Amino acid sequence: MTDQTRTAAEPIIIDKEALKARYREERNKRLRPDGNDQYQRLTGRFAHYAVDPHTPFVERAPKTDHVTFAFIGAGFAGLVTAARLVEAGVSDVRLIDKAGDVGGTWYWNRYPGAQCDTASFVYMPLLEETGHMPTEKYAHGPEILEHCRRIADQYGLYDHALFHTEVTDLTWDDAGSRWAIRTNRGDEFTAQFLGMGTGPLHVAKLPGIPGIDEFAGHSFHTSRWDYAYTGGDHTGAPMSNLADKRVGIIGTGATAVQCVPRLAKACKELYVFQRTPSSVDVRANQPTDPEWFATISEPGWQQRWLENFTLNQTGGLAAEDLVMDGWTDLARRVITKVMSVPAEQFTPEGLMTAFEDSDFEKMEEIRARVDSIVDDAYTAEKLKAWYRQLCKRPCFHDEYLQAYNEPGVALVDTDGKGVERITENGVVAAGTLYELDCIIFASGFEVGTSFTHRAGYDVTGRDGLKLSDYWADGMKSRHGIHAHGFPNLFIVQLTHAANLISNVPHNFTEAGRAIAATVRHAIEGGYDEVEVTKAGEDEWMELLHGGSGLGVAGILGSSECTPGYYNNEGQPGGLGSELLLAYPAGPVAYFEYLKRWCSTGDFEGLEFR
Ligand code: NDP
DSSP states (O other): OOOTTOOTTSOOOOOHHHHHHHHHHHHHHHOOTTGGGGEEESOGGGGGGGSOSSSOOOOOOOOOOEEEEEEEOOSHHHHHHHHHHHHTTOOOEEEEOSSSSSOTHHHHOOOTTOBOSSOHHHHSTTHHHHTOOOSBSSOBHHHHHHHHHHHHHHTTGGGTOBOSOOEEEEEEETTTTEEEEEETTSOEEEEEEEEEOOOTTOSBEEEOOTTTTTOOSEEEEGGGOOHHHHOSOTTOOOOGGGGGOEEEEEOOSHHHHHHHHHHHHHOSEEEEEESSOOOEEOOOOOBOOHHHHHHHOSTTHHHHHHHHHHHHHTTOOOSOOSSOSHHHHHHHHHHHHHHTSOGGGOSHHHHHHHHHHHHHHHHHHHHHHHHHHOSSHHHHHHTOOOSOGGGSOOEEOSSHHHHTTSTTEEEEEOTTSOOOEEOSSEEEETTEEEEOSEEEEOOOBOOSSOHHHHHTSOEEOGGGOBHHHHTTTSOOOBTTTBOTTOTTEEEOSSTTTTOOGGGHHHHHHHHHHHHHHHHHHHHHTTOSOEEEOHHHHHHHHHHHHTSOOOHHHHHHTSTTSOOSGGGGGGOSSHHHHGGGOOOTTOHHHHHHHHHHHHHTSOOTTEEEO
């Protein structure tokens, strides 16, 4: 399909029909009727996989007080929203989290090699406010976790926070215009306003592989890395206990791409069990030069960088590209291709073809990169991703493919079928038993189930209305933040809004600002309640459903995308598909809209009373 001997100057010649047929073939191999049901939660006999290995549990007295704002989730969504609320004059914001500290995903995911996949300067929130200079273009996990703590310290968020605490019940008290909050620690307190930012990927899952609980060796999920077993630590100390161990890792998504290189160096034998390869492009990480940073960090710099990244990444015409990375390169290529379309072909179909062509070229390059790095030809062939780049989370790494050249590292490709079985001694894949001392599950997180199912609690709004019932046939909201029937409730997540997946914290930054402005308006106006009207919600839903269905949503629904959590495991419809519903004009337009919405002071669609 590709002439691997071509030089950089020669054009890539692609047999598009053959490529599409290959993509379809790879997708069909992987489609399974059980979709999301193929996975297993970390509950019941799997509950030990979910135990917090990082912070000891400390007894405390239950809370029975009142706060102005309670926020469930102390990750980026909670931290950023709380920081904006504090700036707006709300001093008693209570963060509640099942983890032992702030940090959310960066609290839990301490696997070796964890680092942000989007440039630190736009990924790490509140850099300007805290005065922190990221030490690398893509900061590693310990620095990001430390930054979360910095934010919590600076904004006084530890004063009211409750950790190792899980909400069990949230009920609106209409007479008192407040939320009653109950937790698994016996807390029964109230809050005038309530926020929820529990993260799109916070419930770890295991593959439902037969025999998974029969394994007699050691095992853990990447989101609960067991350094007591592996040796080493989060900061990169070598995992010396693995020097005599045979380790298997199941999964080759973004997490595995980051930890496999570290495991490859530490284990006696490492077997990487692959169902679908990730596309792995150049990362080009580098340390930050403080002199350079001083030149960019004038007042307002981070907001400018955020807006510039989003504009470049989502296909806008920007005068410059400040971040210059794989994400913006991806969009720049599409734009260049689209701009080269002759006037007579400037139709929706012509534009989609240009979009498709640029994707084919990019993926051909990524596949050629595998050949240029991986020594063993069979392994290289199996590491090639046969789908469009945005079908799955694009990965970027400078050591992942190289890890397969290390002695003792073997890729076990299952030709899309996945691991067959786990036995007392190891893993059976592609008809062979691999005897192991340890199995690491890099099997990801639950997506595509209902919000309340993932949250682990329900929300009872006005007149006893349950959020699970209100959203039984699909989520309804305005801005993804407000739901009718649930006064003083703010939900911080991506869907029904910008849905900017290339830089998740940017969504939270803008939502946090809008929530703080709304709460300040309510407090300063002496209002007890704020709620989206039915008309305000309906109008928003009509706008979202009126979108074109082109762009990323169109790609993911296509027959050339292998299944995964981006496309509801290849099954159209269902709750997982809702993830794609976003502001039709795109993230840049959404953020501009939200800024206007706040600044006019009308808060259109909301009722204050
Ligand atoms: P993913 O869901 O992306 O990957 C899970 C992996 O497990 C896939 O490779 C999947 O294969 C594989 N798998 C599932 N079942 C089986 C089976 N039965 N046999 C063999 N393999 C199986 O989870 P990750 O934790 O890697 O990543 C989740 C998300 O977290 C990312 O997409 C990203 O959004 C985020 N993330 C972000 C990072 C960052 O920003 N720095 C770093 C890491 C993660 P298949 O593809 O065939 O389903």
